[in-house]
Amino acid sequence: MARTIEVTDLILRDAQQSLLETSMALEDLIPVCEDLDNAGYWSLEVWGGASFDSCIRLLNEDPWERLRTYRKLLPKTKLQMLLRGQNLLAYRNFDDSIVEKFVEKAAQNGIDVFRVFDAFNDVRNLKASLQAVRRIGKHAQGSICYLPSPVHTVAAFVDIAQQIKEVGCDSICIRDVAGLLKPQVAYDLVKGIKQKCGKGTLVNVHTRSTTGVTMVSLMKAVEAGCDMVDTAISSLAFGRGHNPTESFVEMLEGTGYECRLDMERVLRVKHHIATVRPRYRGFLDGHMGVETEIFESQIPASMISSTEIQLKGQDTGHLLQDVLSEIRDVRRDAGYPALDPPADQIIGTQAVFNQLQGKYKVLTSEFADLMLGYYGTPLGEKNAEVLAMASARANKPPISCRAADLLQPEWERRRSEAAVLPGFGGTDEDVLTYAMFPKIAPQFFKTRMEGPKHIGNEPATVDSEQPDANRSGGASASPVTYVVSLNGKEHKVMVAPVKE
């Protein structure tokens, strides 16, 4: 009797986020829903990550409405989302009342499976959402953010899994967004988690195809006892995306493991997506080969790209290798968080400032908060000197408690603020949209009635606001805080005196 391996297909969310900047219009995805729903997937990832942001920022589409549409079109299959723990779908901690409200509304609108992660692997940041999910009877999947570091041994990751298990979850995901999970580590991790958390603990493996080794990692994970994997149908696979669903199914033949997918339906989806994909050529990530150099840098390929774009926008493209090296140093100084939102943006920006202004001459307020524990506590020791600097400049102490414990409930305030916005629909969903994206939600509410935009077949329109490096580098007698807009996101920057 072959053991069944369950599959979550990413084609409706992460695959297009990884390869097409989440640009795909719902109308191009609707035609594949019937086949997807009947193909026999364990779940379909349809929401979360950057898709919410992308809907309101680029597509003028209500992400809640998109979710409800998927729910209608995919009645048989569990719908899954990716949730950034206490950060929800944004880049800062929210208080528990907002987290709980979000989980409740997401479930009401159609989500069955909540995959929850925290870039710091600080399990306290998963607790509120995992528990909220379980209270309403949905599937709570806690994630390990896999990124190697000197302190991130297999044993350390297994410990994190055990902590997640203790908080309470229905399954555990080994989440490798860089594609750095090599076959032997995949095997050891799954084996270790099964041993420590119990054989019955469901384990999913999520990885990328970027380095060309992770199809083998999936095989080894299966051999070690993994229950579920993530793949994407092949017409939206490879490169910085994922391993192809069809190949995963085929490779298991005769191995004692099998998937129960209806391959005729899967192939129909493949062909439809291959047909519409050229509409999004302008968004297509051109990196479709393998990038094994990232085993050395341990920086996700997508972060390398965005750093390169950022530097080129400042005519400092020649600094790329230095900045990448600086990213590694800053990550080390910060105690080795995973390069996942929000840590990736904060560390990347700080590394750019370090290169342009001198090491830690400028601290972004986000980076200071990160050093001081206001996002979460990573596994590694922090650089004490940088920590002291952050505390002095931000004029606040480091914390060791869960960061969200310091937050005041903000639901009522956000509701009142949203209520006066033109186009506000009066729903809790709109309050949540506003709470997570207070800068762009007002504009979206205003234009929502115009309906979704199809942005395919047009050149990419990327927000290319860049910080004014000269301005932020000016010397002044004491730390001055002001706002720098970088890649469309505002950063409060503290400028320290430059010592000659």
Next chain:
Amino acid sequence: MARTIEVTDLILRDAQQSLLETSMALEDLIPVCEDLDNAGYWSLEVWGGASFDSCIRLLNEDPWERLRTYRKLLPKTKLQMLLRGQNLLAYRNFDDSIVEKFVEKAAQNGIDVFRVFDAFNDVRNLKASLQAVRRIGKHAQGSICYLPSPVHTVAAFVDIAQQIKEVGCDSICIRDVAGLLKPQVAYDLVKGIKQKCGKGTLVNVHTRSTTGVTMVSLMKAVEAGCDMVDTAISSLAFGRGHNPTESFVEMLEGTGYECRLDMERVLRVKHHIATVRPRYRGFLDGHMGVETEIFESQIPASMISSTEIQLKGQDTGHLLQDVLSEIRDVRRDAGYPALDPPADQIIGTQAVFNQLQGKYKVLTSEFADLMLGYYGTPLGEKNAEVLAMASARANKPPISCRAADLLQPEWERRRSEAAVLPGFGGTDEDVLTYAMFPKIAPQFFKTRMEGPKHIGNEPATVDSEQPDANRSGGASASPVTYVVSLNGKEHKVMVAPVKE
């Protein structure tokens, strides 16, 4: 102690044949030779397959000279070629004197490792070349052509390996040009060969990345004891090409197996090839995704493409699915040869005629010869009715001896014919070029002095001669033989009466 897995890189030959129609100019490959030579490969495949044909047909370049250049530029590493057994680098059997002369000259010009295959897996067709290779002290690698069929069980392939071993060879290659070798079969095959032929028998695995599963097959082959694998550096990998060298090396980390490649050098080669590859955009095989449908059809993806091109040229593109189905039938009727040269062309052409003219209404003389055993004897039973038809129309009996035993030595005749050609250089190498390619060698000899052409950065100039379907389909009272030019190759076609 990790076991070392040896690597043969295909980037100088098969990788560009699979992805770029062997269009790459030597000048674009010369800059990577020093790094390749010092990277620690077991061997580098540089010659054979279609590269010889391509040199004289497209590049106006002497393939022997190319080989000598590689020998000079790659002094440290074993140079490898792919040899079609008794067919050498052409599409028909040659007598042993020519085979022996070819092996001798190839070795003199620089080849160290001869990988020999026969599409029929008729080991008698490997004997002359393997023994010639061993007589001159070079490495003789006998190949199994892997293509599944009802008769091609793992045990059957293992038997073929044992026969090759008995003929005498230095290693055995499991050669899967379609990418159909699934992980478990790879494991079982290697294990089976090691058990039957002796643990010390060196086994290489050559596969393609086409179906997305074969990196895993390489892992399983390694676990089963395989000694050597074929890969291609990633800037010329994937699609209908091969698995990336860098990923193969990385995936072994911690598994108890390792490669001893200098990755800095490998990455330099990667970057150079990535730089010149765009010059050949016009030749690039566009199929860079995975094609798992071929597990169903069991037809190599490249053959599906060439069939499609052939049909479209005759305005019969709509018949593709029927012709593919017919290819499977014709292969079955012929006793399941592998779809490798020359069987692929012969079976493909016959399948087209069957669709256009009616089943076996027209028999090409090549197909009749194939049915009658004049190319070799495959593993399966042939369709007796088609066999009788072939015998009647070709007016000759089926044979069971080795086909080349019926051939007269032709060396002297070929030498005399070549001697009178303008531009003939008087060498044995030129006689061999002429013997293998009597139609195109004369033209090449004439223009050789003009030196190699760089055909990059120009649209592909594909010979698109097509048979005149109407003409060959004309009804006549008894079989008539005439010549049809198809894809640049002439076929003698016998037209049978059409019975209404």
